[in-house]
Every structure is written in structure tokens, then in C-alpha cells.
Amino acid sequence: MAEYLYNEEALENLRIKDTSVLDRLVDFESAREAHLKKEHAKKDKRMPLDEAIATFVKDGDVITDGGFSYVRTAHQAFYEIIRQGKKNLQMIGAPNTNQSFFITYGLVTHSHSSYTGAEMRGIDKVYDRALKAGRITILSEWSHGGVAQGFKAAQLGVPGLLSKQMLGSDLVRYNPYLKVIQNPLKAVKDPAVFVPALYPDVSIIHCHAADKYGNAYIYGPAVNDLAVAAAARKLIITAEEIVPENDIRYNKHGQIIPFFYADAVVEMPFGALPGSMPGCYYWPRQWWEKCMRFGGSSEENNRIFCDEWILGTKNQYEFIEKLGGARWIAEARRQTKAAEGDNEDIDFSYDEYTLTHDPGRYY
Amino acid sequence: MRDLNAPANPLETLAYIIAQQIEDHSVVYIGTGIPMVAGILAKKTHAPNITLVYESGGQDPIEGDMPWSVGCPMTWRKSPTIMEMSYSFAQCYNGYVDIGFLGFAQVDMYGNVNTHMIGKDYHQPKVRLTGSGGNNDLSSLTEKMVLVGLQTPDKFPEKVDFITSVGWLEGGDSRKEAGLIGNGPAAVISPWGVYDFHPASKRMRVKSLTPGVTFEIAQQLTGFELLRPEGEIPDTKLITPECLKIIRAQVDPRGVFTTMPAA
Numbered sequence: 001m002a003e004y005l006y007n008e009e010a011l012e013n014l015r016i017k018d019t020s021v022l023d024r025l026v027d028f029e030s031a032r033e034a035h036l037k038k039e040h041a042k043k044d045k046r047m048p049l050d051e052a053i054a055t056f057v058k059d060g061d062v063i064t065d066g067g068f069s070y071v072r073t074a075h076q077a078f079y080e081i082i083r084q085g086k087k088n089l090q091m092i093g094a095p096n097t098n099q100s101f102f103i104t105y106g107l108v109t110h111s112h113s114s115y116t117g118a119e120m121r122g123i124d125k126v127y128d129r130a131l132k133a134g135r136i137t138i139l140s141e142w143s144h145g146g147v148a149q150g151f152k153a154a155q156l157g158v159p160g161l162l163s164k165q166m167l168g169s170d171l172v173r174y175n176p177y178l179k180v181i182q183n184p185l186k187a188v189k190d191p192a193v194f195v196p197a198l199y200p201d202v203s204i205i206h207c208h209a210a211d212k213y214g215n216a217y218i219y220g221p222a223v224n225d226l227a228v229a230a231a232a233r234k235l236i237i238t239a240e241e242i243v244p245e246n247d248i249r250y251n252k253h254g255q256i257i258p259f260f261y262a263d264a265v266v267e268m269p270f271g272a273l274p275g276s277m278p279g280c281y282y283w284p285r286q287w288w289e290k291c292m293r294f295g296g297s298s299e300e301n302n303r304i305f306c307d308e309w310i311l312g313t314k315n316q317y318e319f320i321e322k323l324g325g326a327r328w329i330a331e332a333r334r335q336t337k338a339a340e341g342d343n344e345d346i347d348f349s350y351d352e353y354t355l356t357h358d359p360g361r362y363y
Numbered sequence: 364m365r366d367l368n369a370p371a372n373p374l375e376t377l378a379y380i381i382a383q384q385i386e387d388h389s390v391v392y393i394g395t396g397i398p399m400v401a402g403i404l405a406k407k408t409h410a411p412n413i414t415l416v417y418e419s420g421g422q423d424p425i426e427g428d429m430p431w432s433v434g435c436p437m438t439w440r441k442s443p444t445i446m447e448m449s450y451s452f453a454q455c456y457n458g459y460v461d462i463g464f465l466g467f468a469q470v471d472m473y474g475n476v477n478t479h480m481i482g483k484d485y486h487q488p489k490v491r492l493t494g495s496g497g498n499n500d501l502s503s504l505t506e507k508m509v510l511v512g513l514q515t516p517d518k519f520p521e522k523v524d525f526i527t528s529v530g531w532l533e534g535g536d537s538r539k540e541a542g543l544i545g546n547g548p549a550a551v552i553s554p555w556g557v558y559d560f561h562p563a564s565k566r567m568r569v570k571s572l573t574p575g576v577t578f579e580i581a582q583q584l585t586g587f588e589l590l591r592p593e594g595e596i597p598d599t600k601l602i603t604p605e606c607l608k609i610i611r612a613q614v615d616p617r618g619v620f621t622t623m624p625a626a
């Protein structure tokens with residue numbers, strides 16, 4: 001007998017025959033087992049990025065997007081996964097925008113879809129093309145809030161929760177994990193959606209500071225990352241800087257991931273590039289415009305763009321050189337401080353990338 | 364620098380009409396794009412005391428430049444608190460949010476929204492779009508929803524190709540029957556008209572039209588039969604020169620959100 005009674009209508013609509021592909025994401029028992037077997041002693045977990053990815057990201061894993069699309073997302077670690085060529089990955093997140101870099105290289109083959117795109121910069125044509133070509137299979141359709149509740153349920157330590165989101169929509173007809181049930185305490189009809197706790201295999205969370213044990217500090221929007229950190233079977237922390245434990249204890253109040261969640265700690269200055277990092281650096285906005293507009297225009301151009309920036313750089317320092325080096329760092333820092341109100345207002349105008357105008361600069 | 368005196372374009376018109384829906388002192392949930400312009404315009408004009416909420420978790424920022432994204436520092440600039448995403452949406456469920464604004468790729472006669480895919484075959488769409496993001500969450504939970512987008516018969520079909528977010532579902536009491544809360548979509552705003560929903564049938568109805576647009580023109584731009592209100596159809600109040608100048612000089616000086624894309 002199957003272990004899970006998935007939503008039959010959704011299985012049919014999504015044409016999923018072998019449901020074992022769905023199990024890992026909701027397999028609480030194995031997640032708890034993984035958490036029990038983790039290193040619980042306060043030990044130095046620092047290692048280089050390539051070692052952390054090689055050790056903790058395995059073919060077939062369910063990985064997560066992090067931050068908010070291009071805000072405090074562990075992009076540079078994602079690129080290392082691509083360079084190492086992991087296979088047959090599933091991806092979930094709210095948003096799930098960065099799945100497209102993995103889809104481009106055939107690493108992510110299964111999507112738990114919530115939102116893929118870059119807001120006003122346009123729809124994601126890479127995802128569109130991959131779907132039509134059958135290079136990506138959708139396993140479930142979610143709203144942002146639905147994914148957020150699934151991760152939050154895991155962090156809360158409950159099998160799932162009842163939600164008033166997604167009811168009546170096609171999301172519940174295209175998501176095998178969701179079931180519409182009656183609120184058991186209400187005498188009158190009161191439908192609600194059961195959202196199961198979600199347990200991804202591996203998460204990489206980029207933080208502002210971490211000590212060598214894995215206590216990790218986030219400034220700015222945590223989005224879903226505190227919940228994801230608690231849920232994931234394996235957790236890699238990448239951090240802008242490694243600080244003494246006492247710095248976390250005395251100075252870094254607010255959003256902290258506890259050290260015993262972490263499997264690896266990687267010192268990664270500029271690890272969120274090409275995304276922005278609150279308090280540290282603003283976006284190279286033209287990079288994203290070029291990615292969506294030039295890369296979006298054809299599969300060939302998408303490969304040219306990704307090959308140049310992802311495979312064509314060995315690490316974040318080479319990436320920064322391509323963006324404009326120290327000048328880029330200074331501009332990006334100035335912009336982010338002004339945007340956050342920590343400096344005088346500055347002029348945020350910039351030379352936008354369009355298909356007919358490549359300014360050739362990224363600040 | 365933008366020409367402050369050129370006639371208003373449809374996006375600026377849209378931003379102004381949306382802003383008019385916002386009452387001072389309210390808590391307003393804002394999606395990306397034109398709703399951002401409208402929220403900030405409202406704050407700089409008739410509703411200086413509103414509080415803006417964004418799904419990345421930012422809320423109640425000190426005004427700054429136009430956010431480049433809903434995750435931009437401008438959405439949480441010196442915020443007293445930044446919410447996790449699940450808590451941010453929960454504020455709609457728990458009744459702290461007065462009004463929300465959503466975009467759409469398609470909206471149907473009952474105000475159901477599609478941001479997933481265009482085409483009849485889910486597995487072979489004509490085009491795959493972004494997916495829900497927070498669209499479904501706000502539609503499911505927010506007390507008053509206003510839907511915002513462009514209007515053509517394809518964008519206003521009788522039935523959307525995929526129900527990302529439930530409006531009035533199949534009309535009548537069907538939204539409530541499905542278990543959803545909130546008052547459902549209050550209005551649909553396009554550059555050509557403002558539409559509401561018939562109180563009983565919940566079918567889309569003309570509320571006011573942009574000057575120069577007749578009921579017949581609005582009907583031609585719609586893929587289903589529009590309901591006609593009783594009596595004269597009022598003109599939508601057009602953007603004032605003063606507000607237009609504020610949009611161009613202060614809210615969106617580089618025209619990122621309010622210049623028409625080149626064809």
C-alpha cells in the first residue's frame with residue numbers, strides 16, 4: 001500500500017503515474033531521522049563551497065530557492081551546483097524564480113511551481129520553452145502563501161495545517177499534496193485546505209554573518225528561510241562573513257538560525273550575486289534585464305548568457321570583475337545604503353539594458 | 364526627465380484610477396507594477412496616512428524611490444518590523460488589511476484571475492506565465508480586492524484558462540460555498556473602464572467608462588456579455604494635471620512603470 005494518499009484529481013491532471021517522486025517532500029519520518037543524525041555537537045563546520053556542495057547536494061534531491069528571487073539568495077552556491085552538474089533535482093520555493101538557471105543545464109527536472117519570473121522585467125521564457133519541450137515536469141502548483149505555510153508547518157512541528165488559501169482555485173486541482181476538508185470544529189459547512197508540512201532535502205541559505213558552528217544572522221526580509229532552515233534535511237549556510245560566536249550572542253539580535261540546524265558553513269563574501277544583499281550591495285539591475293530580455297529571447301541566447309556568467313566564472317570574485325570590479329562594489333554599496341535610508345538620497349537612475357541598447361555596465 | 368505636460372498615457376490613467384480606490388488611514392496590500400505607483404501616488408496626494416504592505420515581508424516603509432521589486436529595500440526602508448512571508452499573508456486572513464491590488468493576465472466574467480498559462484491544454488500551453496505568487500493568497504483572504512490590468516477580448520474571456528485566484532467563482536454564493544473569506548473582488552480596473560459585480564449574480568458590470576469609451580466599445584473589448592448599470596453610465600474621473608505631474612516628477616520619474624512599452 002502506498003504511504004501517502006495523494007489528491008487523485010491532481011495526479012490525473014498532472015499525469016503523474018509513479019507517485020514515489022512526490023514522497024520525499026512530505027516524508028516527515030525521514031526528515032526527523034536526518035535531523036537526529038546530524039552533528040549536534042558544537043563543532044567547527046567551516047568548509048569550502050565546492051566541498052559543501054559535493055558533500056551535501058546529491059542527485060535526486062529536493063532543493064529550495066531562497067531569499068526572495070534575487071534578494072539574499074545563495075546564487076553563487078547555486079552556480080557551484082550547476083558547475084558540479086548534479087542531476088534529476090526537484091526544486092521548490094516561494095518564489096521559485098531561480099529554477100530556470102538549473103533547468104537551462106538540465107539539473108532541475110521537476111518543479112514545485114509557485115512563481116517563476118522577474119516581476120516587471122517580464123515573464124520567464126526559459127521556463128515556458130522547457131515546459132513545452134518536456135524538459136521540466138510540474139509536480140505541484142502552489143501559491144506563495146501555500147508554500148510558506150508548508151514550510152512554516154514544518155518549523156512549527158506539526159503534520160500540516162488548515163489554510164483558507166487556494167480554495168476553489170485550480171491550484172487544488174493541480175497539487176497532489178493538497179486536500180480540501182471540512183473544518184472539524186465547525187457545525188456549518190466550512191471547507192479548508194490541508195497543507196502538509198514540507199521537508200526539502202537540502203537548503204542553502206545565504207546570511208549576513210555566521211559563526212563557525214553555524215549560528216547564522218539574517219538582516220532584512222527573512223521571507224521563508226527561518227522555516228526552511230528548520231525543515232531541510234541538510235542545511236548549508238553561506239555567509240558574507242564569519243564572525244566570532246560572541247558577536248552573534250552580543251550584537252546580532254533578531255533573525256538567527258541556530259547552529260545545530262547547519263551541516264556546513266561557507267564563508268562567501270558576495271555570495272548573493274547577482275542578487276542584492278540587504279545592507280551590503282544593490283542589484284546589478286542591467287544583469288537581470290539582460291538575463292530576462294536577451295536570455296529570454298531564444299534558447300541559444302539563454303545558453304550564451306548563462307555560459308558566460310555561470311560556467312564562465314569560477315567564483316564570485318571573477319563575477320565581480322565582470323560586473324566592474326571595485327567600482328561596481330562601491331556603487332552597489334552606495335545604492336543599497338541610500339535605498340535603505342542609511343545614507344542621503346541619491347539618484348537611482350541608471351542606463352537600462354534593452355535588446356537594442358546594451359550599456360555594458362552593471363550599476 | 365519626463366515631459367510633465369504631455370497628455371496622460373493609459374498606464375498613468377490606470378495608476379490614478381487605482382489610487383482613487385484607496386482611502387486615507389487604510390492598510391493596503393500592494394502587488395508589483397502599477398499598484399506600487401498607485402499606492403505611492405495615493406500616499407503623496409489624498410491619502411498620506413496609509414500603510415503599505417508587500418509580500419516579501421516589507422511593510423510601513425519610509426517613502427523613498429520607486430521599488431525595483433517587491434523585495435527592494437524601498438519596501439522595508441526603516442520599517443518598524445519586517446514580516447516572514449507566511450505572517451505577511453496571515454495579516455489579510457486576520458483582518459488587518461483593508462484593501463489589496465492584484466494584476467492579471469486574464470480575468471473572467473466572475474472576476475476569477477489567471478496568471479498561470481494561456482491556452483486550453485495545461486501540458487501544451489500557448490504560453491506559460493509566472494504562476495500564482497501571492498495572487499491567490501490575496502484573492503482568497505483580503506477583505507476588498509481590486510483587479511488591475513489591460514483589456515482585450517482575450518484578456519477578458521468568458522472563462523479563464525486556469526483559475527489562479529478565485530473571484531466570485533461561478534457567481535451567486537459560490538465563493539462563500541467554496542470556503543473563501545473576504546468580500547471578493549470589488550472592482551476591475553482597465554484603462555478603458557471601471558467594472559464592478561452585480562450584487563446577486565456577481566457578473567461583471569460597467570461602473571464607469573473612460574471619457575470617449577461607449578458601452579458598445581467596452582463590450583467589443585470584452586469576451587463575454589457585460590452587464591449595463593441602470594441609467595447613464597458615468598465617466599471615470601480623469602487624472603488631474605496636478606496628479607500627472609506628481610507621477611512624473613516624484614513617483615516614477617524615470618517612467619519604469621508608467622511609460623508605454625515601445626510596440
